[in-house]
Amino acid sequence: MDDPAQGGARIGPNAILQLVPVLDRLEGRALRDQVLALAGAAVPPPDAGMWPEAACRAVHLAVYHLCADRAARIMAEAGTGTADYILAHRIPGPAQRLIRSVPAWVGARVLTAAIARHAWTFAGSGRFRTVVRAPLVLEIAANPLSPGGPCHWHAAVLQRLYRVLVWPEARVEPVEDGAVSRFTIRPS
Numbered sequence: 003m004d005d006p007a008q009g010g011a012r013i014g015p016n017a018i019l020q021l022v023p024v025l026d027r028l029e030g031r032a033l034r035d036q037v038l039a040l041a042g043a044a045v046p047p048p049d050a051g052m053w054p055e056a057a058c059r060a061v062h063l064a065v066y067h068l069c070a071d072r073a074a075r076i077m078a079e080a081g082t083g084t085a086d087y088i089l090a091h092r093i094p095g096p097a098q099r100l101i102r103s104v105p106a107w108v109g110a111r112v113l114t115a116a117i118a119r120h121a122w123t124f125a126g127s128g129r130f131r132t133v134v135r136a137p138l139v140l141e142i143a144a145n146p147l148s149p150g151g152p153c154h155w156h157a158a159v160l161q162r163l164y165r166v167l168v169w170p171e172a173r174v175e176p177v178e179d180g181a182v183s184r185f186t187i188r189p190s
Contacts, residue, residue, distance in 0.1 A: 011127035012052035017147065017155070018061050019046055020083035024076055029069065040064040055126035059146045066149040074154045081158025084124075088159070089166055092120075101167045106189065109168040110138060117163070124159065128183075138187040145183040152176035153183045160185050 022045055025034040038044065041060035046053050066073040089098070093116070101109040114132055117140070121130035126146045133139040140160065145153055157176035164172040164187055171190035176183065 011055035011146065013055045013058045013126040013146070014084075014123045015046035015050040015053040016084045016087050017058040017124070018043070018053065019048065019050075020087060021061065021065070021076070021080035021155075024079045024083065025065070028072070028076055028079070033068065037061060037064040037068055040068065052123070055146050058126070062147050062155065063149060073149070074152075077154040078158040081155040082162045084155070085159045085162030085166075088163065093167075098167060106168050110164070110187075111135070113163065113167055114138065114140070117160075124156070133184065139184060140187065141182050141184045143182045145181075148178060148183050151178050153178070156183060157185055160187060 022034060025037060038061065041057065041064040043057040043061050062077065065076055069076055097116075101112050104112070114135075118130060118132060121128075121142075125142045128142040128145045128147075130140070130142050133141050142148075142153075142156065145156070147153055147155055153176055157174045161172055161174040164174070169189040173188050173190065175186045175188070177186070178184075
């Protein structure tokens with residue numbers, strides 16, 4: 003499963019890369035190795051391109067399986083790390099300054115549009131869409147990273163991005179509705 007040449011949908015490697023240091027810090031290297039062994043996956047190299055969705059999914063599900071009561075916190079910290087990576091390496095400084103300089107409702111629309119354009123990088127085979135704008139509700143149908151309940155990783159990525167760029171007190175409420183992950187984003 004860890005062969006990057008494998009076909010199928012792909013997700014950015016930060017779905018795993020940002021999880022590894024969180025596992026090491028909160029649970030220890032031994033548990034991280036158990037997660038990867040259970041998932042049948044390897045840690046992508048730091049310069050990896052898009053990574054097989056199946057490997058990302060397997061790693062996320064292994065965390066929920068092995069760390070049941072702690073998984074939400076682990077995945078949220080990994081999602082925050084992923085958002086920090088995006089802010090540092092994927093959203094240019096001038097774009098960040100522009101989003102912060104306009105009224106929040108405009109900034110939210112600009113950020114949401116950018117997220118929608120790049121959804122293929124974090125939703126893989128899932129289908130991303132904006133459901134409503136007030137309150138802002140985003141969804142990923144057939145979310146490949148969903149554990150079958152609320153997707154804490156996606157919620158944390160979104161919360162960090164909206165907090166840094168639009169609403170400093172933003173809260174993201176993740177809800178799983180069948181095969182659909184919904185994220186309600188409120189300014190405070």
